[in-house]
Each structure stands twice: as structure tokens, then as C-alpha cells.
Amino acid sequence: MSGKSSLAGRSLVDGAAFGPLLYADVGLSFWGGVDPFSGEVIDRHHPLSGQCLAGRVLAIPSGRGSCTGSSVMMELISNGHAPAALVLAEADEILTLGVLVARTLFERSLPVLCIGKEAFGALRGKAFARVDDTHLSLFDSVPDDTTSEPLSDVPTTDSATPIELTxxxxxxxxxxxxxxxxxxxxxxxxxxxxxxxxxxxxxxxxxxxxxxxxxxxxxxxxxxxxxxxxxxxxxxxxxxxxxxxxxxxxxxxxxxxxxxxxxxxxxxxxxxxxxxxxxxxxxxxxxxxxxxxxxxxxxxxxxxxxxxxxxxxxxxxxxxxxxxxxxxxxxxxxxxxxxQRKARLHVELPPLANLDDAFYPLLGYHIGALAGSRIPLVSGLEQQHPDHDDLKAFGAAFATTSAAPLFHIAGVTPEALNPEQVVDGPLPVIKISLQDLRLSWQELNSARDPKVDVVSLGNPHFSLSEFAHLARLCQGRQRHPEVVLAITCGRAILEQARAAGHIAVLEAFGATLVSDTCWCMLGEPVIPPAARNLMTNSGKYAHYAPGLVGRKVHFASLAECVDAACSATASGRLPLWLQTTASLENPAHV
CATH class of the missing domain: 3.30.499.10 (Aconitase, domain 3)
Incomplete structure (x- = not known):
């Protein structure tokens, strides 16, 4: 007789299922993190990397990252490679919606159960699980009977909310x-x-x-x-x-x-x-x-x-x-x-100097992982004056590792020009050191070979000001014949950049312009089959590329990307703001 324990939670999608338990204490983005055709976890930064979800009870704290996770979930259900059930620490609308649409359109579904953060830790180390609507049974080994059974002695937490309709x-x-x-x-x-x-x-x-x-x-x-x-x-x-x-x-x-x-x-x-x-x-x-x-x-x-x-x-x-x-x-x-727009976490930055455009995506990536689903208030950038391109890069990387829909930067973002306006009571504090940021830099720089085959720009899509900056960097220079430099952008911005003369400069440099799509959807042959290493200034793409296209990544500033496009080699230099000896103690994780 295997050891058994039972929990109850809130059923987001009803149903019953049994299977081997696949547990992780880190949220998972299904888009860019799970292959929609096989169910393999392809996020190479995630502890479940390489595991197959099909037929297993997947237990994760929540989703994170892309809104397209619901579409991937629906594909997995429709093609038979979905988990047997999904158990969450906190409700996740993206993954749940994918299940609901699959049920509506294909009449196929899987149970989704939210058990709360405190109970979630009890799943660690368990081998098998059975979900039965609002109930979860955990087993150390295969039970004698894997069919559902009533657990009436365990209280449930599910309730429907009445909604006012016009x-x-x-x-x-x-x-x-x-x-x-x-x-x-x-x-x-x-x-x-x-x-x-x-x-x-x-x-x-x-x-x-x-x-x-x-x-x-x-x-x-x-x-x-x-x-x-x-x-x-x-x-x-x-x-x-x-x-x-x-x-x-x-x-x-x-x-x-x-x-x-x-x-x-x-x-x-x-x-x-x-x-x-x-x-x-x-x-x-x-x-x-x-x-x-x-x-x-x-x-x-x-x-x-x-x-x-x-x-x-x-x-x-x-x-x-x-x-x-x-x-x-x-x-x-x-x-x-x-x-619901108030900060739930205060992030304090160390003294900063000599910042370049690689700082903001790296910081967003790092803070997103710390914040989880909490809205952060970031202090320490009041004198740095980040522009809209900096905030775009920060936000995209933040959204990659966080489930939160919002961040505040003290003295910078509109609702936090006066930080007290986004604070409602005492906040837990995390202090970031430069050493912490160095570790995230190493995580995004997955390539070990200095050779660069592809320079990937425009994730998110390039702005007009980014085109102007890139044109200045490329003026009078020529891309290495063995390197592809490609930029993705929207049609409207492409025409504005063409009218401003930036596109002519970039085409003379040897750049490829791609509109309508983005790097999270691009693969071969835009990325040549023989290419091994990519280089990008996008924290978002540096995270997703190893799983999406199977290449290693060099992450650096836009200027470093252009230099690499000319030399076919990444310098490997740390930016000046990471070379400084100024540092704080390790962060106090709350």
C-alpha cells in the first residue's frame, strides 16, 4: 500500500485524472517553454527542461511569460500531448483559458486545480497524483486503485461569483x-x-x-x-x-x-x-x-x-x-x-554608473524572476533617466520571467513619480547587488564559442529611435559576409524609418529587414541551418532562443551587436557598469 495524502483546492476546470507527478517550484511559460507538437519542456533555463508533459500531472506555481501560453495549451490538448492534469499554487488565467477554449471547440479538456501556495510545497517528492475536481491525492508509488474516489471529509473551496449583467x-x-x-x-x-x-x-x-x-x-x-x-x-x-x-x-x-x-x-x-x-x-x-x-x-x-x-x-x-x-x-x-495597481515588493538597486542599453533588459529579466506575480517598485534609477526604448527593453524582459502585468520605477514611470502613491503599507524589500546582476548576465550569455553567426534585433519590434541609433552605428561600415544581421519591426515603423533615411543606411550595411513577424516566431532559413550562435540585445530573446531555435546566445548592447556583425566575433567584454568594483551584500530574498 503506497503512502497517500489528500489536499483540497479550487477547481478552475473540473475533471478527473491520474498520472506521474511532474513538480517544479518555478513558473513555466508554455509559449517558448513547451513544444506545442510534442509536449517537451524546451525552456533551457527551467528545472523541467527536457521533460515531457504528456500524460503527467504537472504541478507548477503558476504560468509566466507569454500570453500565447493559452494557445500552446489548446494545441497540446487537441493533439494528445497535454498533461493529464494541471495543479497550480495560484490561479493562472492564461493556461486555464487554453483548457476552456479546447473544451468549447474540441470537446476535449483536462482538470485544472489551484491548491494555494502553502499547500503546494507538500507536492515535492511525491511520485503520483490524482485530481478529482476539487481534490488532490498524492502517492509515493503507484496505488492499487487509480480510479477516482470521493473525499467528502476534505473541505472544498470552490465557489461561483455572481456577475452583474446589463x-x-x-x-x-x-x-x-x-x-x-x-x-x-x-x-x-x-x-x-x-x-x-x-x-x-x-x-x-x-x-x-x-x-x-x-x-x-x-x-x-x-x-x-x-x-x-x-x-x-x-x-x-x-x-x-x-x-x-x-x-x-x-x-x-x-x-x-x-x-x-x-x-x-x-x-x-x-x-x-x-x-x-x-x-x-x-x-x-x-x-x-x-x-x-x-x-x-x-x-x-x-x-x-x-x-x-x-x-x-x-x-x-x-x-x-x-x-x-x-x-x-x-x-x-x-x-x-x-x-490592484499598488506595489507588493520594493526592489533597491546598488550605485550605478556608465550604463548602456544592455542594462535595462538585464535588470528587467532579473527583477521579473524575483517578483514572480508581485508588482515591484524599483528604486535607484531616479538619476538615470531611462528613455522609452530602455523601458521597452526592461518591460519585455520583465514580462518574460514574471507573471505580473505591471512594474513601477520610482521617479520614472507615471504612477510612481511620487513613489508613495503606489505604496499601500510596508513592503518586503530585496536589495540587488552588482554580483546578482552578473549572475543573470552569465545566464543570458549561454554561448561559450565567441563566433557569431546571426545578430538578432527587434524583440520587441524596433522603434523609430532604435532605427536611428542603429543607423548611426552602421554608417560607413559593412557586415561580415558570414553573419546575418536581421531586424524585425512593424510595417508602420518600417515606412517611417525608410522615409527618415535609416533603411538605406542599414541596407548598405547588409541588414535584412523583416516585418509582420518577430524573433519568437522566426527560425530557419532566416537563421541559417549551419548557424550555431546568435547575438542579441534583447533579454527576452536571449532567454527564449536556446529553446525555440536550439542555438546558444551572446547577449550585449546594440553597439556590441554591430561590432560582432562586422567581425563575426563576440568580444565577451563585461559592460562597464558590471566591471565596477562597487557592490552590495547579497540580496535579502523575502
Whole structure:
């Protein structure tokens, strides 16, 4: 008889399942962290790297990183490579939404159970687990009977939240506006219940991340909505898609990807979305104003909108984004509420000097991992005056390692110009030393061979000011013939950069320009098959690339990237701000 223990929690998606327990105490981004076709964990920085999720009860504290995790979850369920069940320490809307959409569209599902942070540690070291709606049974070895059994002596915590509906909400729900709007409203209400929202709010615009092609299920979902007559009710922009829609054949992309990925973008435009195809919608003229209630997906865009623009959005999962765009209604919860935008952690920086543009993505990457799902207040940058490109790079890397949709930087970001405004009571404090940042630098620099084959720029998409900076660095120089330097950007910024003369300089240098898509979706042949090492100034891509494309990475400043493009060699130099002898004690982790 195997040792057995039982726990209870909140059922996010009901169901029963049994399997070997796969446990980690670190959150996992399914996009860029899990192969949607095999279920293998491909995040090479994660403790579960190389493990296969299929048929196992996956226990992680929460998701993190990309909003596209819901799409990957739906693909895994549809192709039979999903976990048997998902057990979480805290509720995760991104992964849960992927399960709910798979249930709606494919009539296939898996149980999702949230047991709380305190109980979660009890899973460590257990070999097998059974989920039965709100109950979790743990075993040291295979039990004699793996079927479900009632556990009535264990209290449950699940409860439904009543939601106030307007007449318009009810009309959407009863099908008066068509099948697509009806199904979308059903999904919005189910997520609102799980989130504990008591009412819905009107939103002014949406940014859709679900246009990224993760496999046949993602295309089937969008085309089904089109067949049901879906039309967006608010101005809606589209994230990067998986190919350059105008040039994918010219770039040598396999039609097996190019055709469905392009069709997916067309499907969302058929619903009334704008042809924007950018992961940086905050660079468009339609960027929201402070206080505006919006629904954006794409993790870096969400963080930038909340933190730098002062708009109001959650980190919306793929597919919930389009459901809200089709209804114009979103749950009033989280960062839509002023009270939920307060800092929950204070991060103090050491003395800093001689900063370059590599500092901000590295800092964002490091703080994101420390913060987890907590909103941080960062102090120590008051005299550094980071610009919008610095904050873009910080936010993208922060969103890669954190589940939080917002950060505050004292004296810099709009809601923290007076830091006391984002503090509501005493905060736990973490002090970062330069040695801590050095360790994160080493983590992002996974390449050991100094050779550089590809220089990757534009994750997130390049801004006009970044193009200007790069053009100055490339002026009068020539890329090494064995190095590919490629830049991804949105169509609107590309045309602005062309009009400003920056593109002519970069084309003379030998750069490749790719629009519509982003590095998280690019692979061979844009990355030559023989290429071994990439170089980037993006903390986000330095994290994801080893898993997504199987290459090692050199991470450094934009100037170092251009030097490497000319020499085909990474210098390996530490930036001046990491070479300084100034340091603090190791951080006090709270």
C-alpha cells in the first residue's frame, strides 16, 4: 500500500485524472517553454527542461511569460500531448483559458486545480497524483486503485461569483448578436467567474495575440469564429504573426508554415481587426492614454501599456483577447482597478554608473524572476533617466520571467513619480547587488564559442529611435559576409524609418529587414541551418532562443551587436557598469 495524502483546492476546470507527478517550484511559460507538437519542456533555463508533459500531472506555481501560453495549451490538448492534469499554487488565467477554449471547440479538456501556495510545497517528492475536481491525492508509488474516489471529509473551496449583467450583456449571451458573440460572451463570463469579478466594464480597444500560429488548432479556432460571423466591436490591432505575410516565400519559409500562418492573420482581419502585425502596439498612433480601459494581450505590450503609458489592462490570454474584442466587455478585476495597481515588493538597486542599453533588459529579466506575480517598485534609477526604448527593453524582459502585468520605477514611470502613491503599507524589500546582476548576465550569455553567426534585433519590434541609433552605428561600415544581421519591426515603423533615411543606411550595411513577424516566431532559413550562435540585445530573446531555435546566445548592447556583425566575433567584454568594483551584500530574498 503506497503512502497517500489528500489536499483540497479550487477547481478552475473540473475533471478527473491520474498520472506521474511532474513538480517544479518555478513558473513555466508554455509559449517558448513547451513544444506545442510534442509536449517537451524546451525552456533551457527551467528545472523541467527536457521533460515531457504528456500524460503527467504537472504541478507548477503558476504560468509566466507569454500570453500565447493559452494557445500552446489548446494545441497540446487537441493533439494528445497535454498533461493529464494541471495543479497550480495560484490561479493562472492564461493556461486555464487554453483548457476552456479546447473544451468549447474540441470537446476535449483536462482538470485544472489551484491548491494555494502553502499547500503546494507538500507536492515535492511525491511520485503520483490524482485530481478529482476539487481534490488532490498524492502517492509515493503507484496505488492499487487509480480510479477516482470521493473525499467528502476534505473541505472544498470552490465557489461561483455572481456577475452583474446589463441588458446588452444578456442580449450578447442569448445570441441576439450572432453565434460568435454568444460563444465569446460565454467564455468572458466563465473567466470573470474564475477571476472573482462582480461586473464587466466597457473597453476602448483591443490588441490580439491569438493571431500567432501555434498549430492547426489556432487556425481552426479563428476560422470557426469567422464562420459564425464574428466582428469586433472596438478598434482592434493585431500582434506579430508567425511569418512576414508579404515576403515569406522570398525568405524561404516552408509553405507548411507560411500558408496557415498567413491565413490566420487573414482570419482575424476578416473579423475587422486592423492590419498592424506588431508586438509593439504602443508605437502606433492608436496607443492608449493614461487611465484608458483596454484589453491587450502580448506580454511585453501589456506591461508597457500598464507601466509606461498608465493604461489599464490585465495580461490577457490568447483567445480571451478576441472574445472581449467581439463583445466589448471585460471583467472588472486586477489592474483595471486602481487598488490592484499598488506595489507588493520594493526592489533597491546598488550605485550605478556608465550604463548602456544592455542594462535595462538585464535588470528587467532579473527583477521579473524575483517578483514572480508581485508588482515591484524599483528604486535607484531616479538619476538615470531611462528613455522609452530602455523601458521597452526592461518591460519585455520583465514580462518574460514574471507573471505580473505591471512594474513601477520610482521617479520614472507615471504612477510612481511620487513613489508613495503606489505604496499601500510596508513592503518586503530585496536589495540587488552588482554580483546578482552578473549572475543573470552569465545566464543570458549561454554561448561559450565567441563566433557569431546571426545578430538578432527587434524583440520587441524596433522603434523609430532604435532605427536611428542603429543607423548611426552602421554608417560607413559593412557586415561580415558570414553573419546575418536581421531586424524585425512593424510595417508602420518600417515606412517611417525608410522615409527618415535609416533603411538605406542599414541596407548598405547588409541588414535584412523583416516585418509582420518577430524573433519568437522566426527560425530557419532566416537563421541559417549551419548557424550555431546568435547575438542579441534583447533579454527576452536571449532567454527564449536556446529553446525555440536550439542555438546558444551572446547577449550585449546594440553597439556590441554591430561590432560582432562586422567581425563575426563576440568580444565577451563585461559592460562597464558590471566591471565596477562597487557592490552590495547579497540580496535579502523575502
Amino acid at each position: 441588458e446588452h450583456d444578456r442580449a450578447l449571451l442569448d445570441g441576439s448578436y450572432g453565434k460568435a458573440a454568444q460563444v465569446a460572451m460565454q467564455i468572458v463570463l466563465r473567466m470573470a467567474q474564475l477571476q472573482g469579478a462582480g461586473q464587466l466594464i466597457d473597453i476602448t480597444q483591443a490588441h490580439i495575440d491569438g493571431c500567432i500560429y501555434t498549430g492547426p488548432a489556432s487556425l481552426r479556432f479563428a476560422q470557426q469564429l469567422v464562420e459564425w460571423g464574428a466582428k469586433v466591436r472596438v478598434p482592434t490591432t493585431l500582434n506579430s504573426i508567425s511569418v512576414d505575410q508579404r515576403r515569406w516565400r522570398e525568405l524561404g519559409i516552408d509553405p507548411a508554415l507560411g500558408v496557415p500562418a498567413s491565413a490566420l492573420g487573414d482570419a482575424y482581419m476578416a473579423m475587422g481587426a486592423q492590419l498592424s502585425f506588431t508586438c509593439a502596439p504602443y508605437l502606433l498612433d492608436s496607443a492608449p492614454k493614461a487611465g484608458e480601459q483596454i484589453v491587450w494581450a502580448e506580454s511585453n505590450a501589456v506591461v508597457y501599456a500598464n507601466s509606461v503609458l498608465g493604461a489599464r489592462t490585465l495580461k490577457y490570454p490568447d483567445y480571451l483577447d478576441i472574445c472581449i474584442a467581439l463583445t466589448g466587455r471585460a471583467p472588472l478585476i486586477g489592474c483595471h482597478l486602481e487598488s
